[in-house]
Amino acid sequence: MAQEVRTPDVGGGPAPGEGHSHRTVLVAIGALLLGMLLAALDQTIVSTALPTIVSELGGMEHLSWVVTAYMLAATAATPLWGKLGDQYGRKKLFQTAIVLFLIGSALCGIAQNMPQLIAFRAVQGLGGGGLMVLSMAIVGDLVSPRERGRYQGLFGAVFGATSVLGPLLGGVFTEHLSWRWVFYINLPIGVVALFVIAAVLHIPVRSTRHTIDYLGTFLIASVATCLVLVASLGGTTWAWGSPQIIGLAVLGVVLLVWFVYVERRAAEPVLPLKLFRTRTFTLVSVISFVVGFAMFGAMTYLPTFLQVVQGVTPTMSGVHMLPMVLGMLITSTASGQIVSRTGRWKIFPLAGTALTALGLLLLNELTETSSTWQMSVYFFVFGAGLGLVMQVLVLVVQNAVSYEDLGVATSGATFFRSIGASFGVAVFGTIFTNRLNAKLDDALAGQSLPPGTGPDQIAADPRTVSALPPELRPPVLHAYATSITDVFLYAAPVVLLAFVVAWFLKEDKLRGSVTAPDTSQTLASNPVERSSYDECARALSVLGSREGRKAIYEKITAKAGLDLLPAASWLLLRIRRHGTVEPARLAETAPVPLRAITEAARQVEERHLARREGLQLILTEEGVETATRLAKAREESLAELLGDWWGPDRPTDLVKLVEELTAELSGSDAERPHLPEPPRDHHA
Numbered sequence: 001m002a003q004e005v006r007t008p009d010v011g012g013g014p015a016p017g018e019g020h021s022h023r024t025v026l027v028a029i030g031a032l033l034l035g036m037l038l039a040a041l042d043q044t045i046v047s048t049a050l051p052t053i054v055s056e057l058g059g060m061e062h063l064s065w066v067v068t069a070y071m072l073a074a075t076a077a078t079p080l081w082g083k084l085g086d087q088y089g090r091k092k093l094f095q096t097a098i099v100l101f102l103i104g105s106a107l108c109g110i111a112q113n114m115p116q117l118i119a120f121r122a123v124q125g126l127g128g129g130g131l132m133v134l135s136m137a138i139v140g141d142l143v144s145p146r147e148r149g150r151y152q153g154l155f156g157a158v159f160g161a162t163s164v165l166g167p168l169l170g171g172v173f174t175e176h177l178s179w180r181w182v183f184y185i186n187l188p189i190g191v192v193a194l195f196v197i198a199a200v201l202h203i204p205v206r207s208t209r210h211t212i213d214y215l216g217t218f219l220i221a222s223v224a225t226c227l228v229l230v231a232s233l234g235g236t237t238w239a240w241g242s243p244q245i246i247g248l249a250v251l252g253v254v255l256l257v258w259f260v261y262v263e264r265r266a267a268e269p270v271l272p273l274k275l276f277r278t279r280t281f282t283l284v285s286v287i288s289f290v291v292g293f294a295m296f297g298a299m300t301y302l303p304t305f306l307q308v309v310q311g312v313t314p315t316m317s318g319v320h321m322l323p324m325v326l327g328m329l330i331t332s333t334a335s336g337q338i339v340s341r342t343g344r345w346k347i348f349p350l351a352g353t354a355l356t357a358l359g360l361l362l363l364n365e366l367t368e369t370s371s372t373w374q375m376s377v378y379f380f381v382f383g384a385g386l387g388l389v390m391q392v393l394v395l396v397v398q399n400a401v402s403y404e405d406l407g408v409a410t411s412g413a414t415f416f417r418s419i420g421a422s423f424g425v426a427v428f429g430t431i432f433t434n435r436l437n438a439k440l441d442d443a444l445a446g447q448s449l450p451p452g453t454g455p456d457q458i459a460a461d462p463r464t465v466s467a468l469p470p471e472l473r474p475p476v477l478h479a480y481a482t483s484i485t486d487v488f489l490y491a492a493p494v495v496l497l498a499f500v501v502a503w504f505l506k507e508d509k510l511r512g513s514v515t516a517p518d519t520s521q522t523l524a525s526n527p528v529e530r531s532s533y534d535e536c537a538r539a540l541s542v543l544g545s546r547e548g549r550k551a552i553y554e555k556i557t558a559k560a561g562l563d564l565l566p567a568a569s570w571l572l573l574r575i576r577r578h579g580t581v582e583p584a585r586l587a588e589t590a591p592v593p594l595r596a597i598t599e600a601a602r603q604v605e606e607r608h609l610a611r612r613e614g615l616q617l618i619l620t621e622e623g624v625e626t627a628t629r630l631a632k633a634r635e636e637s638l639a640e641l642l643g644d645w646w647g648p649d650r651p652t653d654l655v656k657l658v659e660e661l662t663a664e665l666s667g668s669d670a671e672r673p674h675l676p677e678p679p680r681d682h683h684a
Contacts (some may be wrong), residue, residue, distance in 0.1 A: 045164025064429030073125030076221030097130025167318035226252030280400035292420030327383030352389025439479035
């Protein structure tokens with residue numbers, strides 16, 4: 001078994017990317033991807049199985065809680081896992097999260113009634129929150145900043161794949177095996193991930209002391225639970241004016257006041273209240289809440305519409321959901337790329353919320369006779385609207401805050417989407433249950449019904465519809481159809497509220513280092529908790545890629561006012577650093593193609609910027625002057641990318657990150673590079 005080596009957080013232990021062979025890193029990343037796959041899959045795989053689960057266990061009014069319990073538990077646990085991983089070592093914590101998730105999965109598979117399933121889903125969610133946050137953080141322990149973007153892109157790809165595969169697999173298991181396999185499938189995958197991580201994952205424990213805000217975490221989870229209970233039980237289990245609902249509402253308000261009091265005094269608050277002084281963060285939080293509300297509310301109830309009303313199989317209901325997922329993936333990817341290239345972003349929250357509202361109004365038009373083509377178009381419009389707004393919200397909030405708040409602001413924006421999702425699923429569930437009971441009573445009033453097929457039984461178990469006389473089935477299916485589509489009608493004004501809020505966003509100029517977040521931050525239902533350092537490393541990691549390096553050297557060369565190949569500029573800076581360079585040897589070690597190095601060497605010799613001494617290249621006087629201009633241009637470029645984060649009081653972890661990246665841009669970690677000065681005293 002691989003042991004962790006505990007080192008104090010004083011620069012001890014190997015730097016990320018050191019001491020690991022490429023094969024070991026790939027195997028470890030594969031195991032982390034399996035862990036992430038488990039958590040990501042469980043957000044989507046359950047939706048198509050829900051109608052069958054409800055039919056077998058009963059309790060249509062509790063359907064929403066199968067989704068909500070997982071989300072609330074994962075949302076509450078995420079910040080805790082992140083801090084505990086920093087403090088006690090991520091490997092042990094990641095293994096603990098897998099075990100907890102697998103215990104929850106096994107218990108969900110053997111659940112005998114709805115309350116049991118809901119409780120076990122909460123256990124699963126506690127583990128799922130850890131899988132999400134720790135798998136992303138361990139990548140930072142394993143690989144250097146330069147490689148981070150590429151590997152975290154793999155995690156984004158896993159999210160994209162699971163959002164497509166989840167509904168399909170949920171349908172296949174439900175139809176051909178049992179809905180219980182939706183949970184059992186996690187067990188073999190999780191066991192493999194557990195053994196691989198135990199065997200190959202060697203990461204030093206850089207013990208970072210944290211004052212963990214346990215009370216704040218408990219209180220915010222309790223406030224969210226009270227709100228969701230009021231939304232889901234009010235008007236169904238208990239009347240809106242009942243002592244129970246009023247008591248829950250009052251308890252929620254009291255806990256919220258207590259939470260604000262605690263967070264003002266916490267050393268490391270789970271949600272720093274100072275973030276709300278930034279107008280952009282407050283507005284983005286409102287929009288994120290609404291997006292989560294609409295997205296997960298609809299995704300939970302659309303499979304019920306398809307399976308009960310349209311009569312499609314669970315597998316085919318997963319296929320029918322694909323246009324929505326594809327719309328989301330296409331527009332979220334495209335909007336992120338466009339914003340990163342143009343720096344203009346305000347159009348996307350506006351267009352996204354408007355298109356999502358239109359999508360909800362179109363979904364309201366669906367009936368039991370709607371064609372597959374019509375449903376696909378409506379689903380695609382709805383998904384495209386969500387995709388337009390999701391990527392950009394994370395990006396906007398990262399751009400609006402100081403470096404020290406970058407991590408908490410990112411997780412804060414996704415936190416509000418998670419709470420919105422939990423709230424949305426509960427509110428949609430309440431509206432659906434109330435409408436369905438009323439409409440079934442009207443549809444079946446005065447009818448003679450077979451035993452066991454009364455309105456209450458039909459509402460609790462959709463399979464009883466098939467036991468009705470043929471002449472009674474159409475009004476019952478119509479009751480189901482309109483009950484679900486009414487939900488979309490009620491959700492549309494909520495999304496229009498987000499559209500209005502989006503107008504108040506101020507379009508600040510994007511920092512050069514703020515790039516489109518990966519898919520895991522936009523599709524995940526629970527918050528993605530990462531430190532400011534991790535967020536900045538992910539954003540700047542593009543500089544170290546081959547394409548990024550070429551682009552940065554093109555920019556540096558132009559800024560220095562020189563007419564040189566990008567590789568020639570890189571070579572001159574390399575010679576300046578080491579005093580001498582042998583091009584043939586360089587091609588074996590540097591991540592630059594031999595042909596590019598040969599052309600660069602020829603150009604610097606022809607321009608008399610370097611001369612040969614045997615096999616070595618040495619700078620001429622003119623070359624020294626040119627290389628100095630290039631070094632200054634590189635420093636200015638990095639300072640521009642970081643904007644006001646690179647101020648006089650810049651934090652040491654950001655300095656360390658820039659040191660690593662500048663060294664990698666020069667193709668060596670042998671020396672500490674000269675760093676750019678903060679903008680205000682740059683020419684001192």
